[in-house]
Amino acid sequence: MKKNGKTIFACCMMLLLLPAGCTLNRSSLPDRLIDDQQIAVSAGREAVRSDCDTLVITCIDYRFVIANQEFANDTLGLKDNYDQISIPGSIHNLVNPDTRALLFSKFALSVSMHLINRVVVVSHRDCGGYGGSAAFGSEIAEYETLTADLKMARELFLEKYPILKVDLFLESLVKEGDEEKVHFEKIL
């Protein structure tokens, strides 16, 4: 009993020592920018332009950040040619009438300042903005809700900006061997 008590105490202490928030993907690298120093990062070759072609809207979820950038840069060929807005739930708050106006006021800057002609909307399964996969009850229900929301977002954009082209994608984390891959599905 005494040994069990000690083990439980040690486990509790370890849990207390875990930092709040994301504990799985913490980088062990220190910040490279320290007091009073500056670093330079190359801007894109097209950074002097006053406009760009596309607005990409994604969720903030850290699991998809790199994949979203590679998808936009390489798969869609948009490198140096897109604005990106990341919001929890991607277009979840756009399809909600209560928050729609606020979202559109932010998207409008991309349309009026950078003269975009295309919007790419990316949503993902197991999105915290929707309460995660568990909130839907089944994979099919989740898929149907997410794709219906994407299609509604497209309608809302086209109502407001009929000249825009709107492309929709749904992404999922898929285990392949020991690796987690991000799959993108185009939603028509």
Ligand SMILES: [Zn+2]
């Ligand atoms: Zn999300």
